[in-house]
Amino acid sequence: MYSEKVMDHFTNPRNVGEIENASGVGTVGNAKCGDIMRIYFDIDENQVIRDVKFKTFGCGAAVATSSMATELVKGKTIYEALEVTNKAVMEALDGLPPVKVHCSLLAEEAIHAALWDYCQNNDITIEGLKKPKSDIGEEEVEEEY
Ligand code: FES
Numbered sequence: 001m002y003s004e005k006v007m008d009h010f011t012n013p014r015n016v017g018e019i020e021n022a023s024g025v026g027t028v029g030n031a032k033c034g035d036i037m038r039i040y041f042d043i044d045e046n047q048v049i050r051d052v053k054f055k056t057f058g059c060g061a062a063v064a065t066s067s068m069a070t071e072l073v074k075g076k077t078i079y080e081a082l083e084v085t086n087k088a089v090m091e092a093l094d095g096l097p098p099v100k101v102h103c104s105l106l107a108e109e110a111i112h113a114a115l116w117d118y119c120q121n122n123d124i125t126i127e128g129l130k131k132p133k134s135d136i137g138e139e140e141v142e143e144e145y
Contacts, residue, residue: 003094006064013063015070017053024121026113028132032102035062039070039110043118047078054110061096061103065089069107078115082129084108 019040035058042051113132
């Protein structure tokens with residue numbers, strides 16, 4: 001049912017954790033299942049994502065897609081990171097079962113929310129980046145971890 005890559009990223013997820021004093025943090029919830037994802041970016045002065053970490057209160061597919069998504073955005077500029085869609089993440093994982101496709105959206109939305117946060121903090125606009133609908137904020141989810 002799951003590809004080897006999905007199983008690999010699920011059992012050995014990359015970039016789990018958090019970044020203190022992160023340049024941007026995005027927290028999103030999946031309306032379908034209630035799962036939660038938070039992504040932290042450390043962005044350097046050239047707008048390159050130097051480091052990225054994630055934490056999730058989510059299913060195995062959400063862990064695997066977030067792990068892969070963090071690998072894909074690391075070292076990219078904030079503009080390139082916007083191109084890392086859930087479709088790109090799923091392709092990099094050799095696919096997901098159809099019922100799990102919504103899980104991959106969590107990573108994409110969390111990346112967008114963290115980029116948005118960075119832009120807000122630095123007074124930058126990224127063309128095509130919209131204000132995250134589902135950024136549920138810091139305070140509300142603190143107890144979930
Ligand atoms: Fe909720 Fe996968 S079932 S993110």
